[in-house]
Amino acid sequence: MxxxxxxxxxxxxxxxxxxxxxxxxxxxxxxxxxxxxxxxxxxxxxxxxxxxxxxxxxxxxxxxxxxxxxxxxxxxxxxxxxxxxxxxxxxxxxxxxxxxxxxxxxxxxxxxxxxxxxxxxxxxxxxxxxxxxxxxxxxxxxxxxxxxxFSVSGLTAWHMARQVDIQPGETVMVTGANGGVGSLNIQIASKVFGAKVIAITGDLKNEEQLKALGAAEVLSYKSTRLQEEILECNGGPVDTVLDVVGDALLAVSLKVLKKGGKFCTSGSAGGQITQLDLRILYLKHITMYGSVLGTRAEFKELLQEVSNGKIQPxxxxxxxxxxxxxxxxxxxxxxxxxxxxxxxxxxxxxxx
The missing domain is CATH 3.90.180.10 (Medium-chain alcohol dehydrogenases, catalytic domain)
Structure with a gap:
């Protein structure tokens, strides 16, 4: 062969x-x-x-x-x-x-x-x-x-959503929104769990496509006002960040999270090594999750939602x-x- x-x-x-x-x-x-x-x-x-x-x-x-x-x-x-x-x-x-x-x-x-x-x-x-x-x-x-x-990207995205326990009406910020995991994070958070999604991408030419997947807002990480734009379009801090970028957006992600917010990472395409001010974590009561892949039961859940049409390839x-x-x-x-x-x-x- x-x-x-x-x-x-x-x-x-x-x-x-x-x-x-x-x-x-x-x-x-x-x-x-x-x-x-x-x-x-x-x-x-x-x-x-x-x-x-x-x-x-x-x-x-x-x-x-x-x-x-x-x-x-x-x-x-x-x-x-x-x-x-x-x-x-x-x-x-x-x-x-x-x-x-x-x-x-x-x-x-x-x-x-x-x-x-x-x-x-x-x-x-x-x-x-x-x-x-x-x-x-x-x-x-x-x-x-x-x-x-769906196998790896979908299982990873599904497990991320399960870990942070997304609730209807919450705001979830998705980094790397145009990628395999990111595009599924948008769909799962919005169409399965009922969250408002702010999608972060590089080129805004993908804006309409990402909104069709379920994003309420689409912003570019190239903006010099990204932090302000996130807070403005949400009317305040976000509940959760689902991240696949790593270092390049970590500082902004932690700053736009609410007190008691959740940060979940499953990748580091924008940098694997970072500096972290621990004071942000404990003063804002932020919970951080490392996430990759998931369980067989979660895989079955994912495939069922795909079969039902809630999640599109x-x-x-x-x-x-x-x-x-x-x-x-x-x-x-x-x-x-x-x-x-x-x-x-x-x-x-x-x-x-």
Whole structure:
């Protein structure tokens, strides 16, 4: 099969298109013919070593074992099973829950042995992938590409909303609003939980699109009056900030939060290292949350809301699998809205 592997830490040159054997499912596993795989920051940061330095640059302390096939937002068709009892799954269209762990129900995402597809396991930048049968869920939408827009970004956004316990009528500020997590944060906060959303983006050419997703106000982080504009359009401080930017907007975010407000971060695209005046936290009684991924129960909740039509896929552009370098490069550019999707061209006559 064709696959794109990461050969080591580094730049785009570390992404290599290769021919590699089709993986074989073992007991309890299935072989999935990959039909779509969305791109996330996580596989780029994995390649760049942004989770740490040297051997400490993955989800697990031991780091990444190269070569590794990245990709975690995967949809496809089950074509083979490793166990006879799972044979009825053949032909089923599925979306993959993106990690394994031995954590108890409700704590799967914080277990010490949490292992991520595309990082600790080979992922979806390939024509086929093997995954546990019980972590393959019914596809929520009719098309593979639309259904691939939710796994990691959607689960992360849903878990963020659950952590901060968004209430109807509250004001939620969403940073990185045009990205995969940000665009879903807007929809989930507004259309599922009934909050007023202030979306922060770079280019206001996306304003109408973000308002269609549920944003009440759209502001540019490039404004020299951003803090004042946030307070003016809300008539005062906001209740919660859902952040994926990090350092670049941290100071403003904390200043516009009300006393007793909540700040939840799941990314740091605008800077991973920051300075923090702790006095702001304790004098304003701010609660800070670190958030990434979520639980299986939350994944089911998310997929149900997607299936019900409350949450829509937001897709910016498609690339063939062979153009993975170009796709990751495009993903990092500013101004796009939504997900970037890789589409493998799988040979139907491949012997498996």
């Amino acid at each position: 064709k696959a794109v592997q990461v050969s080591g830490y580094g730049g785009l040159e570390k992404l290599e298109l290769v021919e590699t054997p089709v993986p074989k499912p073992e007991k309890g596993e299935v072989l999935v013919k990959v039909k779509a795989c969305a791109i996330n920051n996580t596989e780029i940061w994995m390649r760049e070593g942004a989770y740490g330095t040297g051997s400490n640059s993955g989800w697990r302390p031991e780091g990444i074992k190269f070569p590794r096939i990245p990709g975690s937002d995967i949809t496809g068709e089950i074509v083979q099973c490793g166990s006879e009892e799972d044979r009825l799954l053949i032909g089923k269209d599925v979306v993959l829950f993106p990690f394994t762990s031995s954590g108890e129900r409700g704590n799967e995402h914080i277990a010490e042995d949490m292992s991520f597809i595309g990082s600790e396991y080979d992922g979806g930048y390939a024509e086929y992938v093997v995954w546990p049968a019980d972590l393959c869920f019914d596809m929520p939408l009719k098309t593979y590409s639309d259904s691939a827009a 937001v897709i910016d552009k498609f690339f063939p699998l062979e153009k993975a370098r170009e796709a990751q490069d495009y993903f990092k550019q500013h101004g796009k809205t939504g997900k970037v999707i890789l589409l493998p061209k799988t040979g139907d006559d491949l012997q498996i």
